[in-house]
Amino acid sequence: MRDVARHAGVSPKTVSNVMNGYPYIREETRTKVLAAIDALGYQMNISARNLKSGRTGIIGLAVPELSLPYFGELADAVIEAAEQHGLTVMIEQTGADRDRELTVINRPRGHLVDGLLYSPLGLGQEDIGQLTTSAPMVLLGERIFHSPVDHVMIDNVAGTKAAVEHLLQLGRRRIAVLGVHPGEKVGTAAIRYDAYAEALTEHGVPVPEELAFSAGKWHRSTGAEATQALLASGRKFDAVLALNDTLALGAIRTLTKHGLRIPDDVAVAGFDNIDEAQYSTPTLTTVDPGRTQIARTAVDLLVRRMTGDDSEHEEIVAPYELHTRESTLGTA
């Protein structure tokens, strides 16, 4: 920057002013400076500016795994939204395991990010003490009850119930569940399972605990395995509620391979409405949690916090939408 200043015959501060669009500069000076910048191929050193300002223009996004379509699509939406605010996004993968989630979240970031969007999978009330980040944070996806942190939430309960009620309306009574995490009292799996049980109960249908199958990571492969186990158990069922879409797609694969017709023999519903759900065979009935809106709302909220808004923490629930498709309705 000194070089540029010398080259243009002005002071460094003037160069700084030009770079930052400071309005009160004579047109002539500005032109001279810009010419010098160009001539020298100068690029401002952001680290230096950060050091001065204490802010970096970077926000962090912590998600379990980018290779899961839901999180890939979420990250896409977050990056898009961040760009609107002139922010860039650093992504950290937490894996799907609770210990690593805590490690990652508590890793010192050295003032490198101005804020953090955090999409936890298995954390709950008991862990909130651990959430000690210096930068503002917005939690994505699920509620950690009573925690004094901003949340932008999926409507897990209402969404799951809507899916279950849809299956009940179709006359299904033996609805298997895929992807439960036995022992976990908190986290997405528990929330959705509880909502499922509650919906059944509300409609006077007994909760078939023997039809709940676990899957640690919510991948297609684990969905397929859980379905194998379900079939091997010999227990009767006429529907499958998978706790997310990838599990559902793995289930569809396994059911089809075993010659079961979907939805005639077994209806299948998922959660997330990933792009794939519209194009699978059969297309997948699923709950759309409002990804794009969650991303946008969360970034907006985070930006507000970063700029000093310290009003009471907010809990925003995004509207869900149930998409009914062939995996429950058949080919109309």
Place this chain on the structure above:
Amino acid sequence: MRDVARHAGVSPKTVSNVMNGYPYIREETRTKVLAAIDALGYQMNISARNLKSGRTGIIGLAVPELSLPYFGELADAVIEAAEQHGLTVMIEQTGADRDRELTVINRPRGHLVDGLLYSPLGLGQEDIGQLTTSAPMVLLGERIFHSPVDHVMIDNVAGTKAAVEHLLQLGRRRIAVLGVHPGEKVGTAAIRYDAYAEALTEHGVPVPEELAFSAGKWHRSTGAEATQALLASGRKFDAVLALNDTLALGAIRTLTKHGLRIPDDVAVAGFDNIDEAQYSTPTLTTVDPGRTQIARTAVDLLVRRMTGDDSEHEEIVAPYELHTRESTLGTA
């Protein structure tokens, strides 16, 4: 840091030494310093260190869209590999359009990233003049012929040919292509299309130009649309080569909806081997370009460049693998 030093009764430099694991420190001093760090909840300011060292520990990854499964899976692998080197990853989305690709790549990064991994979709020889980044760069995915830049490449030509030959061996002769970019002479679409034509020619099969259907973005939706157009054209075909997996999955959807049996009436093959290809109905025959290895190799190479290796630029081709599945073989 000054505070910590005071608290521990040492000089700032000693604190710095402790933080950086400098070996020659008395155990007692180290303990004192660590205690002070803990007591004050001190976090090193990375921006300041960057300013001094000129390096940030961040690498950039520029991909078209994270919501495309291939790039989600690639990003996952890159982040994983970067972590091995203690680097974090900033992701930039270029969209799938050539102008934006150039814009993004030339955006000044203000010394914010130490290196850049760049996965272009539509660039070629003519654009290499534009690639003027100050930080070292490694190109991912495809070769831009003769450019003096490091490449870690998908074996597009051999991979595509293998897929085409597989279809030919099955007796298919009228192989439609989905996803071409008419007018583009460079970029992934052109490379794969040319390889397809070459494979046909080598086997004495005429290239059916009327069976090439374009799709700008390689999404499921565009694959479905292209397939609609193909069917609407009334032209006969017994196989579809989609230039990537998402297109193929969109095609399968449309073909199935029109009552065509796969592979009996139409065999379908894709490219990328995304996770979904193993679980779709039918499972998808596809070319695995070696994602994980590409990510690892590229990060290793980039790190070498960042640490001053300025030997001749390298062009590394990752080994591909053809996975034959139900969409061409049927259910054995």
Place this chain on the structure above:
DNA sequence: CTGAAAGCGCTAACAA
């Protein structure tokens, strides 16, 4: 093994 001094590149505050 530890400390003191200087400076990385930028900008806020003030002065001219």
Place this chain on the structure above:
DNA sequence: TTGTTAGCGCTTTCAG
């Protein structure tokens, strides 16, 4: 409208 001074928090000499 532009220049000067000082300092953000760290590390790199070089001494002790």
